[in-house]
Every structure is written in C-alpha cells, then in structure tokens.
Amino acid sequence: MKPAPHYAPYPLQPAPVYKRWWAAGLVFFAVLGALLCIWSLSSSEKVVQAVLFQGFPVAGGVAVLWAFCFLARALTYQLNRDNAACYSETADRITRQWWDEHRTGASLVERVLLAPSCSAPQVATDIRWDEHKPAVSNASGQGAAVRHPQVHGDDVQERERQLAVLLALQWHVQRQAAALAPQSCYWQGSMSSWTAFAAQATQSEPTLVLPERPELFRGIDTLDSIIDSMQGAAADSRVLCAGCQSTAIIEGSPVPAGEAAFLWVMAPSGGVRVCRGEWYDAGADPLAAVAERAMQQAGLTAPTAACVSFAQPDMPDLPACGWNLDTQGQDAHFGALPGLQGPVALTLAAMHVAQQGVPCSWLAADPHHTLALGIVNIP
Template sequence: MEWQRQRSERTLTPPLRCYWQGTELAWQAFRAQMTLTVAQMTLPSRPDAWRGEASLAEIAHALAEADPHDTVLIAGCQVVVAQTGAVQPAGESAVLWLAGRDGPVHLTRGEIYCAEKGEALTAVAARVLEQNELSGPPEACALFFQPGLEALAHSGWDINLYRQDACWGDIGEMEGLTVLSLAAIYAAHYQQPCGWLARDPLNTLAIGIVKPDGQRQ
C-alpha cells in the first residue's frame, strides 16, 4: 500500500519483466496481493529468478531498447529460520522496485569478483569507479560482512561505517537486493554516490555504485 501511495501520480502498467528473490509460494502470494492493490499491474505466474549481477546486465540491456515509460519489476522477500548456535540472529527482509529509464537514481550493472580466477578485488573496484566516471571511492558503501575486504579498505573504500549485519541479522540470499536498495535510498536522499557490495549467486562477490540521476564527478 505504501509503495502504491508513493507512485499515485504515475499510471502503472505491467512491467516488461519481473525478477524475484524468494520462494514460488511467496511470489504467488505477492502476485495475488498486487492484483488486489494495483489491478493494472498484471504479473506473470512465473517470474525470472534474481541472479545478481547477471540480472542487472539483462535489465540494463532490456531498458536500453525500451520505451521511456517501460519498467522492470524487481522484488523479493525472505524470512530466515532461527538456528541454535548461529553467528547472526535470524532476520527478515523484503524489497520492491520498479526500474526504468527515468528515475531518481542511476544504477549501473556493477562488476563481478571471482576469487577462483585470481583477480585482485581492488582491480574490480577500480573498474567500478571507471564505469561510474568517479575519480575515487564513494564515501558510503552498503554491505554485509564478507571475508577478504581489507584490501578495499586500504584503497579508500569504507567497509565499516555502513555495514549492515547488526541492523538486519542473517537475511540469507536477500543481502544483495537489500544493499542495492539501501545504496539507492542513500543516493536519492543525500544526492551523493553510494557503493554496494554483496555475495553474488553466480560469483564470489558483486560490487557497484548507485548515483543520483545524471550526476557526473
């Protein structure tokens, strides 16, 4: 309902594609609720599975050839079951976006890091800066703890201030969409770039930057 209220000034139409992170049962419940709440937002019975950076690349390609009013729906939810002896408390999270060519922030596809290939994480981070036309790391970077991030800290990335573990606990496979969402909120609110870093379903990590729309530094 809140999501609908925020977009009351826009005519919502069925998205070009839908990406979902979560169970099929949860998708069907979400789809049914969306039909009741926003009747014109007809959603497919089977969405595309969210695959991290690979999905971002698909979305970027689809929107590059789309009309200005076309959108892609990205959503997910997960409740992690509590387990005895777990390092982090069990958490829960949900996200819902409409990605399009006209929005308050600019999200690029990011870059992937695969530890098995032997490439330095700092080299991947440097490509992210080049991709976003930035001369240095953003002041903020939303992330959950990942091993081996010390090299990023030495190259100017802040890997501690906006670490989310204490805020969310263990949210499982929702970490990626959560930090992407937080980076977008930060960029829109502060009008400054915000980095994000997360485990990637197909690689070791993915890293990227969200910027206020049209910003160049």
Template sequence: MTPLPDFPPYAQAGKPLGKRWLSAGGVYLSLVAIGAVLLPEANINAGLFFAVVLIGAMAGLLCFVLRLLYYQLACHNAQTYQRHANQLIQQWWEQHRQWAALSEAVLIGAAGTTSSHWRRLLKHAHAMPTARIESAGKAIRLLRSFSLTREERECQLARTAAIQWHEQYGADPGADLLCCYWLGSEQSWISFSEQLQKLSPKIVLPGQPEKWNGVSGLNEAISRLNSAGDDAAILYAGSQSMPASASLTLPAGEAAFVWLLKKNGKVKLYRGEYHQPELKEDIATAASRAIKQARSDHIPEDCFLFSQADMTVLEKTGWPLNQYIQDGNWGYTGEIEQVIVQTLAALRCEITEQPVGWIAGDPQYPLALGIVKPYGTRK
C-alpha cells in the same frame, strides 16, 4: 555479463633494415667490379655478363620493393586491427555503462519498513534491532511477523512489501510493464501477486516471473529496459527469510523489497561489477572498473555492505568500509543482502546527490560491487 573483450597484440612485421640492404648492394657491386676486371681473362661475352648483372640488380631492387610493400601492408593491417579492436571495446563500454533509473523502492526489514525509517538508519539515529532466541539459534525478525515456518514468513513479508508499495507509491507500474524479476520462492511470489491484485485490480502480473540472479539478472534487466520504449518499466521484487542456525556467525535475518525500474527516476542504478579470484584478478581492478562504469572519477565517499569472509581483501578497493556495515541491522539475509545494500545506497544517493557504492555477495560470483549515482547527473 559479457566480459571486456581482450584482443591480443597484432604480430608486427619487422621494418626493412636499410643498412642491410645497402650492404648487400655494396657486396653485389663489388662482385660486379671484380667480374669486370676479370672479364677479358675469362673470355666471357661482355654483353651477356652485363645483361646478367642488370637482371641481378633488378631482381634485388624488386625484392627490396616487395619487402617494403609487405611492411607497409602489415602496418596497415595492424592499424586496421587496432582501430577495429578499439571500436569493439568502446561499444562494449557504451553498453556496459547503461543504467536503469530506480523510480520506486520499498524495503522491508526488522530495522524499518518506510522511507522515514531508512532515513533515520542512514543518519545512525535508529534503534538497532534486537536478536531474539529461536529453537535453532538467534534471529532478527520483523516484529509484525509471527509466523513460525520459513515459507509462511516469506509469504507474509511478500504481502507486507506489496502493501507498503501500494501505500507509498500507489503500486502502479504503468501499462508498459516489460517483465517481473522475483527473488524468493514460488509460493511467496503468489502471495505477493495476489496481494497486489487485491490492492490494485488493474495490475496484470505474469504467472511465472523471471528469476532474480544477482548482478547477472540486473544486467539482463538493464539491457531489456534500454532496448524498450521510453515508458517501459520492469518490476523487481523479492522476499527471503533465513532459518536460524547455531552454525551462523550472525543471527538469521529476513527482508523483502520492491523496485520499479524505468528510464527516468530518482537515481541511476548501474550494472555493477564482480570479482573472480580464480582468474587472478585483483579486487582493486574490479573496483576501478565499477568506478569507470559509472563514469565517475573518484572513489565513492559512502559505501554500504555486509561483512564479507575476508575484509582485508576489500580494503584493497580503497572504498570506505566501516561507516555503513549492515550486519547489526539485518543479520544474515542470504542472497537478498545485495538488494538491501543497493536500496540503501540508492536512498543515500538520493539524499546526498553524490555517488554511493555498494558491496555484497552474489549467487554466481564471490563478490559483487557497484555505484549508484544521482539521476540528474549529465551522463
């Protein structure tokens, strides 16, 4: 993402000090008066003396006028600089506030696979998945998946996501499919695309999709969508299964998803923000920027997240952190955790018609966060 332009303040020229110039003029007149008194005794030509006095006075006046012009020109340059800087910042915000409509969303996990499952989860009316013991540690797995290897599980999850998308929406991205972004291995992408081809032979997917890359990839997708035609669409999908390990604080988890991004849909998915502690930026600043990005005027009442390394830092955002923590529903899911909370936030937003926040890890940044808004909002 292109960072917010930072323009240093324009070096202002000092204002001409009128008293100083008047004092200099007074001193000059005093010297002229003294010279006029001493003129007869010094045997100096009076015409020459007053010519020199006049030239000196004109030179002083010219210096004052030039100094005044320099100050006015410097003020004009400062105003032009600030106006241009404000225009660039405004253009940056206009682009930064672009969004994509989440037209269709499918989420696959141990806690559910259908919209009705996720609606129960949002109401806290679902049964929490039970972690099972594997040879290397605990894991939360989709019950219908019996594969043992990670690659097989990811392929099976990808096929399940394709089937669910077809059952739920018909799996028809339309003729203007700009591109596909995939989170996961090449083999799982092949399984996903082959399953879709069986279900919907008219679908033409690329042999090599774009790589999913967290908020940076979402930014890229939103930019591409906003520069395309009204019927354009982008397919966002992925499949990830984490291997069990005794070193994990949470059971290993897995998930798959399918998004169809368009210019009209159910909710607005904004670009999102990221936190970079190495730049000494407080996380509250990033959270405020996310609110401003979504053209919102208050902190979201609901927020979906997984537990992060330092939850005390997240408390500085002021966002609600305890109502929708997803650790128990998914376990440790790796990079796909960002998509999980974004999807659940979108579903919650669709139901409540209120802005909903999300917080997650990111492949490039320690933390990412953003807001989902109802599609029917004015901006």
C-alpha cells in the same frame, strides 16, 4: 569481473635497413658498369662474347632480382604497418564500444524495502541508515533472530508469504505513478511467496497485470540483463524486480537470522542511476582491481564516502578493496540474508543517493559469485 576485450599487440616487422640495400645495389651496378667497360674496350672476340652472352645476363638478372627483393621488402613492410594500424583502430573501436555499453545503467524509479529496521511506512521509504539504531535481536531457545514486527509464526515459508503481502501493501502505499505494465518481472524467493505478492498487488492495483511465473532473480547477472533491456527502450518501459527472504534460526550462529523484502521498478530514465556493477570470484581477479573497475564504470576516480555493505567473515582481506566498508554495516539491521544481501544493499545505496545527492557504493554476497559490488549514481 566481467572480462573486457583484450587484444595482443599486432606483430610488427622490423623496418628495412635501407643502407644495406643501397650498398648491395651499388655493388651490382658497379659490376654491371665494369662489364660494360670490358665489353666496349676489349678487342678480344671471346671476351666480348663472354661478356655479352654470360656477363650481361647474369649481372642483369642479379640487378632485376635485387630490385624485385627490394620492392617486395618495402611493400611487405608497408602492408604490415597498414595492417597494424587497421588492427589497432579496430581493437580500440571494439574496446570503446564495450566500455560504452559497460557504463550504461538504468534508473530506479520506485523502490520498497521492508525489514525489521524499516517496518514503518515513513522509515521504509527513506532513512538515514548511518544514524538509525540497529534492530534488537529477539533471543529464542534456538538462537537469535532479527524479525519484522508485523510478521508472525515460526515457519519460514509462512513468514515469507506474509512478507510478500506486506511488500505489496507497502508498494501500494508508496506508489504515485500511473498504471504499471511491466515488460518483465523477476522474483527472488519461493513461488508461494510470489503468488501471495501477486495476489495482493493486483488486488490493490486492479490494472496491474503480473505473470503467473516470473523470471528467477539471479543477483548481479539479472541486474546486468535488466540494464541491457533498458537500452533503447521506450521511455515508459518498466521492469519489476522484487523478492523476500526469511532465514531459519541457527543455534550458535554469530549473525542472527534475518528477514527482508525488496521491490524495484526499473526504467530507462527518471530516477537514481544504477550502474551494472562488477562481480568478484575468489581466486580470479584481485578484489582491488574489481573495485577499481566498478569506480571506472561509474565515472569516479575515488571511492564514495559511504558504502552499504554486509560482513563477509570468509573474506578477511575485504578491506583490500579500498572502499569505506565500515561506515554502513547492515548485519545488525537485517540479520543473515544469504540470498538477499545484494538487493538490500543496492536499495539502501539508492536511498542514500536520493537523500544526500551523492554517489553511494554497495557490496554484498551474490548467489552465483563470491561478491557483487557496484555504485548507485546521481540521476
């Protein structure tokens, strides 16, 4: 997970033992008093001179040295405590600022999801995924696949181009907002599929301006960057994030080949709140700690009732995170989507929040980390 600032305790000096200092001071002053008595009462000139020229300077020097050491010890102790207080205050302020930033999010104002289970427009907009029947896997000579009924052919790149066109068309059907001028665009998929998407989107929306080459979508790292760009941005600022994937059929694979396409329009406010989420790398932080941090980030004290998740066969200890992972298994709906699990899971979680009015968590594989997980909150 993203490391939070951590500061070791400031090294504290032990408090001075004042009783010892005062006892030493009394001894010094007692010696000085004795010398004064000898000097004033003695009739021997040698004794008087010895006390006057040797005893007094030595005793006085010792007394001055004691006073200097005492003041230096007390001063260094007080400075140590003042520095510790300043250090602690600064560390607390930096930690609070980090958490304030880490808890910021962005609003998902538009969302589109296309997949075998959500090919019809009314289904692609909102669906009760826990009540929907899984898509039927289409068996073939090479293996099983879950395919979109409006996408044809066996070539994966061609299927992705068709998905991109359908995504742009579905976006046009769902859009009710004014003209869109995204400040940045991210794409998950091939450049040929982006070209197909951009051509269809600009044909459907002539006022829409899309770049020739979008930025590459990099999973939860890109989500973090998008949320950063939304902080302090103008109310009409928008970021477009979309992508599509069609996976090849693998004979003997326990999960059928799948395909899907998604689209987000992110804004500073105006829709369900997408938290930054956390990433998990095997062998680093415990998964339970990462899940706890994700809840803390969203301001929750208990796991959400629903969690959109994909199966992770390489992680048998996945239930250790403590989330309700078995309530919304999505592999049967979407098939294998190694590069698109995160966006699909987050989009489904956003649909759940919009329908139910309660937070929903999501967990999926990530292109650059073992897992990504997060929470979509109510506006």
